[in-house]
Amino acid sequence: MIILFTVTCLFALGLVFSVILYFVAQKFKVEEDPRIEQVEKLLPGANCGGCGNAGCRAFAERIVSAESMEGLFCPVGGNEVMNQIAEALGRTAVEGDAKVAVVRCSGSPDCRKRTSVYDGYASCKVMASLYKGDTDCSYGCLGLGDCASACEFGGVTMDPVRRLPIINTDICVGCGGCAEACPKGVIELRSRGLKERRVYVSCVNRDKGAVTRKACTVGCIGCGKCAKVCPFEAIKVEGNVAYIDFTKCRLCRKCVDECPTHAIAAVNFPPRPVPEKPVEQPKEEEQ
Amino acid sequence: MKSSTFPIGGIHPHEWKFAAESPIEDFPLPEEAAVSMAQHLGAPAEPVVAKGDKVLVGQVIGRATSFVSAPVHSPFSGTVKAVEPRADIAGNMVMHVVITVEGDEWLPEIDRTPDVPMEVRFSAEEIIAKIKDAGIVGLGGAAFPTHIKLSPQKKAECLIINGTECEPCLSSDDRIMREYPRQIIMGARLMMRALGTDTCYIGIEENKPEAIRALGDAAAYWPGLQVVVLRKKYPQGGEKQLIDAIIHRRVPSLGLPIDTGAVVQNVGTALAVYEAVQKNKPLIDNVFTLTGPTLEVHRNFRVRVGTPYSKILAFAGNLPDGPCKLISGGPLMGKAIANIEATTLKASSSLLIITGDMVPRNQEMTCIRCGKCVEACPMGLEPYLLNRLCRAGGRQDELEKERIYDCIECGCCQFTCPSYIPLLDMIRTGTAEVMKIMRSRPKK
Amino acid sequence: MDKLTISHSPHVHGRFSTRSLMKDVLIALVPAVIMAVAFYGWAALKLLVISVAGCVAIEYLIGRFLLKSPGSISDLSAVVTGVLLALNLPSSAPWWIPLVGAVLAIGVAKMTFGGIGQNLYNPALVARVFLLISFPVIMTNWTLTEPLVSCTIPWLQGQVDAFTGATPLGLVSEGLKSGIAVPEIMQQGQFTWQQLLLVSLGGSMGEVSSLALLLGFVYLLFRRVIRPTIPVVVVATVAVLTLIFSLINPARFTGPVFNIFTGGLLLGAIFMATDYVTSPMSFKGQVIYAVGIGAISVFIRYFGSYPEGVSFSILIMNSAVPLLNKYCKPRRFAGEVRNG
Structure with a gap:
């Protein structure tokens, strides 16, 4: 008898609640464009914010509400995913450029002497708010790895010997999380380049040449030799530091040989038959 | 006068006033x-x-x-x-x-004679102009230009001269109070004229009896000036704490000291004002303590x-x-x-x-939630919580709700933390981020 | 001179460290431990040693092999837990009871939550309550073990002679169940002031002497290890509530003095409720927490089926601590925020 009573009670309760739930669900139903869901499913779901939106959902909403695909690009999914989305929405995708994070500093301890001991919380952000850094270069990498902890994909690790970040280009999706985390602005997003080949100035020091030279042996001293030798006018020297515009660079590597401090890095090129000068290649880019 | 102090938080570090007995050279x-x-x-x-x-x-x-x-x-x-x-x-x-x-x-x-002219010969505007031209800045540490502090938006009710020197080791303010009491009083009187107020409190911590006596004697000649003896507690020299300790009013969050009707100036600033107005000497030097807890040399x-x-x-x-x-x-x-x-x-x-x-900081350990930082915070904040939110990242709205911007960076929390957590390192960066967001917001 | 060291301010540190705080708590516990060993003899010492060794060993083993992190035993927190656990046991307990307790306290109540600073409940109390529920007979066997000091002091001898195998609270509870009024029980029990303040036999090892516990409290206050808020408010709450109840019905409810100085109230209020990790941060939160402990203790004592309820009430209030920390903010310096 008791069992019967219990079962009846529970059944009745269940019925009442299900009816209530049904009506509540009806009342508070949110009308939503079904395409948002569809687009979100196509996106990689990393929620990295590399597209400039709060996450994949926000990006999907923006894509659906946007008129064209101009300026919308998911760095994680790349052109493949963007093409799929465009197809699903009946639009044409705008070809985006796959980017990769590049560390523009080669100042390992053997080229850049440590001149003081930092003894605070191990974060570049905290250190940068205190002083220029524990070397005489006030622009370069501080080596405490804010970039590594910012990377959502585990693509950045710190080299304990060189005290510089190593970017695993296989993992890097170019979301720019590390670049944003770096208080010194040492990390730049650059085009992956033809066959993953890249030439860039691995230094951001804006001090005058003599000061830079004193602080670091592989710093850019702003001499401008590279800019003179560049046949494509891709190199500009501004504020005592050279910058190679990757949209103009044709990867000829003339500047690499010209640079007196070997501050220009060329990565993923096949070894040359007769090397004229030993060219320092930052380890982090070797695959 | 009964000694008073600020009511919330604070710590009692070692005094280490080794250089207090060395005359200024x-x-x-x-x-x-x-x-x-x-x-x-x-x-x-x-x-x-x-x-x-x-x-x-x-x-x-x-x-x-x-x-x-x-x-x-x-x-x-x-x-x-x-x-x-x-x-x-x-x-x-x-x-x-x-x-x-x-x-x-x-x-x-520049008048380099040793006489101390004690008469106020200038109007408020002239005094402020002289202070401005002499390049005087607040010598308490923040180096805020003094002429701006002396031209507040509201009417100042009183001037507070900060002679607390609550930080351990430092003794330059103590020395100038002992050696130049009349000059400081004169500087204070000039600033009273500039502000148009006739009340001035000089707050000194009780561990400087000689300075209290010297300034008390010098102030006795003039109406409106009063030396207030304060109980020893750090950070008494903080502007907000000092106002609270002396006139028992609280500066509102994001407000200025003038919101309580008080203007606070350091004793060093008072001396510089005297020199600028009465002697035409711009701010080109200051009294400087060379000391250290493990040092044998202690000089001013x-x-x-x-x-x-x-x-x-x-x-x-x-x-x-x-x-x-x-x-x-x-x-x-x-x-x-x-x-x-x-x-x-x-x-x-x-x-x-x-x-x-x-020198080296101790190895950081886990927070044991002892609440000593909360107890020590003179602003009534919860440093342990701010630290946690700062480390979590991206929690600026919560940090703002917890009033991280109230932090005066006095270091009491980190000083007292038994787990050696770099609380202030974190809070500082957190404050910078929150302030950036708050500034970017359109004003109401 | 080496390379300059650079860091943010402050550049000096105060005298507190986790280890020094725990050391002070241990020193404050010394009087209570001495009393326990003096009046319960080697049996007490044996339990104490096993308990401390057990707690430290388990903390070490878990840290070393499960968490694989540098051990946290050097901060002495496991030792404190061990001593507190032992003081919460009857001296007649068998040797394995503190070992089981150590596994529960450190293994379950502390390390599962992530070690020191992370646990929600007071480890020693979790162990005590678990043992009390699982082994009720052992945990309430108040048989006197042989003391180290001879009981020649008259009032002490009287206590030993009159000992009936129950704590004062137990006596009251039993008496009320068999329909005897409180004043009569008091007369039968012959509770003297010496018993309440100096030495009271029967009960957990830490409850021997209220005076020893108070001595520890004074030391903790003097060293600024704890603030007086929690213990004082707990005791005050108990005093006020018991006074009201005993005035309403003196035949049914015991009075304030009896309630404060018997059982584990002082031990709990001074050493357990003030545990840093499991108590609130702000003054307001601490007051609410302490009032809760006092009130729940009184209600369990008066109306519960257990004669004693301090452990339960502390654990119950422990679970309210995260909420108290969230909603009871310390008094901010400035009441108002200026717009701008």
């Missing part, structure tokens, strides 16, 4: 000096001299560029060697005027602005091998010096040398 002139153009809060001054120019002591070498700015005067006579960016104590590049020192020739209008110098720290360090004698930390300011709020070739500023008050075991 003149520091020898260096051969070369570099005078920074960014000595104050606000826009840096603009150099008005060029390489090769001859300068005299007291001559303007940097011009104020905006309202919140102050001119810079040459503390030395000699030749301008260069006008170039040089590294400050943190290693950041700042425009400096480098002077090769030749002799010690002063501008003729009158140091000209622009003197390299390395010259002062030479007076400390041989430093032991091992870790060493040089601090400009006190051990609780001072800045570590990364570049000893950097030069002193108007608001520099000490060179503190810490050596040996006291």
Whole structure:
């Protein structure tokens, strides 16, 4: 008898609640464009914010509400995913450029002497708010790895010997999380380049040449030799530091040989038959 | 008078006032000096001299560029060697005027006689103009231009002279109170005139009996001035804490001291105001303590602005091998010096040398939620919580709700934390982020 | 002179460290431990040693092999837990009881939550309550073990002679169940002031002497290890509530003095409720927490089936601590925020 009573009670309760739930669900139903869901499913779901939106959902909403695909690009999914989305929405995708994070500093301890001991919380952000850094270069990498902890994909690790970040280009999706985390602005997003080949100035020091030279042996001293030798006018020297515009660079590597401090890095090129000068290649880019 | 103090939080660090008994000595002139153009809060001054120019002591070498700015005067006579960016104590590049020192020739209008004229000869506007032209900034540490603080938006009810010097080790304020009491009182009277108030409290902590006596005697001649003895507690010298301790009013969050009707000035500033108004001497030197808990040398110098720290360090004698930390300011709020070739500023008050075991921080451990930081915080914040939110990242809205912007960076929380957590390191970066967001918000 | 060291301010540190705080708590516990060993003899010492060794060993083993982190035993927190656990046991307990307790306290209540600073409940109390529920007979066997000091002091001898195998609270509870009024029980029990303040036999090892516990409290206050808020408010709450109840019905409810100085109230209020990790941060939160402990203790004593309820009430209030920390903010310096 008791069992019967219990079962009846529970059944009745269940019925009442299900009816209530049904009506509540009806009342508070949110009308939503079904395409948002569809687009979100196509996106990689990393929620990295590399597209400039709060996450994949926000990006999907923006894509659906946007008129064209101009300026919308998911760095994680790349052109493949963007093409799929465009197809699903009946639009044409705008070809985006796959980017990769590049560390523009080669100042390992053997080229850049440590001149003081930092003894605070191990974060570049905290250190940068205190002083220029524990070397005489006030622009370069501080080596405490804010970039590594910012990377959502585990693509950045710190080299304990060189005290510089190593970017695993296989993992890097170019979301720019590390670049944003770096208080010194040492990390730049650059085009992956033809066959993953890249030439860039691995230094951001804006001090005058003599000061830079004193602080670091592989710093850019702003001499401008590279800019003179560049046949494509891709190199500009501004504020005592050279910058190679990757949209103009044709990867000829003339500047690499010209640079007196070997501050220009060329990565993923096949070894040359007769090397004229030993060219320092930052380890982090070797695959 | 019954001694009082501020009611919330605070700590009792060691006093370490080793240099309190050393009289003020003149520091020898260096051969070369570099005078920074960014000595104050606000826009840096603009150099008005060029390489090769001859300068005299007291001559303007940097011009104020905006309202919140102050001119810079040459503390030395000699030749301008260069006008170039040089590294400050943190290693950041700042425009400096480098002077090769030749002799010690002063501008003729500066009165260098020892008399102390005690009559107020100027109107409020004239006093403020003289203070502005003399390039006086707050010598309590923040280096806020004094003429702005003396022209508040609201009517000031009282002037508070800060002689607490609550930081351990420092004793320059104690020394000037003992050696120049009449000058300080005169400076205070000039500022009272400038503010149009007839009340002035001089807050001094009870561990400086001689300063209390000297200033008490000097103040007794004049109506409206009163020495208030305060119980020893750090951070009594904080503007908000001092106002609370003396007139029992609280500065609102994001407000200014003038919201309570009080204007706070340091004793050093009062002395500088006296010198500027009565003696026509711009702010070119300050009293400077050279000390350290493990040092044998403890001295007070009158140091000209622009003197390299390395010259002062030479007076400390041989430093032991091992870790060493040089601090400009006190051990609780001072800045570590990364570049000893950097030069002193108007608001520099000490060179503190810490050596040996006291230098490295202890290994950070897990928070045991003891609540000692909450107990110690003079602003009634919860440092443990702020630390956690700062580390989590991206929690700025919660940090704002927890009023992280109220933090005065006194360091009480980190001082008292039994787990050696760098609470203030985290809170500082958190505050910077929150303030950035708050500033970017449109005003209501 | 080496390279300069650079860090943010502050550049000096106060005298507190986790280890020094725990050391002070241990020193404050010394009087209570001495009393326990003096009046319960080697049996007490044996339990104490096993308990401390057990707690430290388990913390070490878990840290070393499960968490694989540098051990946290050097901070002495495991030792404190061990001593507190032992003081919460009857001296007649067998040797394995503190070992089981250590596994529960450190293994379950502390390390599962992530070690020191992370646990929600007071480890020693979790162990005590678990043992009390699982082994009720052992945990309430108040048989006197042989003391180290001879009981020649008259009032002490009287206590030993009159000992009936129950704590004062137990006596009251039993008496009320069999329909005897409180004043009569008091007369039968012959509770003297010496018993209440100096030495009271029967009960957990830490409850021997209220005076020893108070001595520890004074030391903790003097060293600024704890603030007086929590213990004082707990005791005050108990005093006020018991006074009201005993005035309403003196035949049914015991009075304030009896309630404060018997059982584990002082031990709990001074050493357990003030545990840093499991108590609130702000003054307001601490007051609410302490009032809760006092009130729940009184209600369990008066109306519960257990004669004693301090452990339960502390654990119950422990679970309210995260909420108290969230909603009871310390008094901010400035009441108002200026717009701008």
